[in-house]
Amino acid sequence: MDDSTLTTAERRLLAELDARGVRYLIVGMSAALLQGARGSTEDIDLWFEDATDPRIAAAVRAAGGIWISGSFGMGPPRIGGEELSARFDVVLHMSGLDAFDLEYTSRRYEEVDGVRLPVLPLARILHSKKCAARPKDLAPA
Numbered sequence: 001m002d003d004s005t006l007t008t009a010e011r012r013l014l015a016e017l018d019a020r021g022v023r024y025l026i027v028g029m030s031a032a033l034l035q036g037a038r039g040s041t042e043d044i045d046l047w048f049e050d051a052t053d054p055r056i057a058a059a060v061r062a063a064g065g066i067w068i069s070g071s072f073g074m075g076p077p078r079i080g081g082e083e084l085s086a087r088f089d090v091v092l093h094m095s096g097l098d099a100f101d102l103e104y105t106s107r108r109y110e111e112v113d114g115v116r117l118p119v120l121p122l123a124r125i126l127h128s129k130k131c132a133a134r135p136k137d138l139a140p141a
Contacts, residue, residue, distance in 0.1 A: 006113045009063050009083035010044070014115045016059035023049040025100075025107055027091055027120045027128075034110040035122040047091040047120070049100045051077045060084065096131025097124060 006014070017024060026034070028045035048056060056077075057067035065081030070090075079088045097103050107118045120128075 006115070007083060009065070009081075010087065011113050011115050013059060013063035013065065013079070013084060013088070014117060016062045017056070018116070020055040020059050022053060022055045022059060023100075023104060023118075025104060025118050025120045026110075027094060027125060028089075029125075031119045032122055032125045034112065034117070034119055035108070037122060042087065043089045044087050045089050045091045047094060047100065049104065051090060051092060094120075094128045096128050 025031070025047045026044060027047045028043075029037075029039055029041035030044045033039060033041065052069070057069075060067040060079055060081075063084060065079050065084035068078040068080050070077040076092050077090045079085060079090065094103070103120060103124060104118075106121055106124065108121050110117050110119050
């Protein structure tokens, strides 16, 4: 692998989503880090406007992965495959935020490894983490 933030397969998936016009946002800690927050994470959270959009599955296949729809009580959708399953998580709900289409209007763009990524603004990420009130997201007192 070259010296980059994203693997070749990850770059390809994100580029394929963009090429197909799939509306999504990078959210969570990975989005916060892209905007200068301090911390670390191992995953990249993707919040799709419509997780049933067939263009998502097409983009995943084009990048060498498998789209696991999450239907039939299998939990949320997932991205599978040897090179894609390690870091991408599909997010279906963001605590304390408006509907996707409203949040999407305030998106930022960050370029990573030559790919332009739509990112939820840092203030909205922090608001969501506060509303979720997970112990790992709360700053120590």
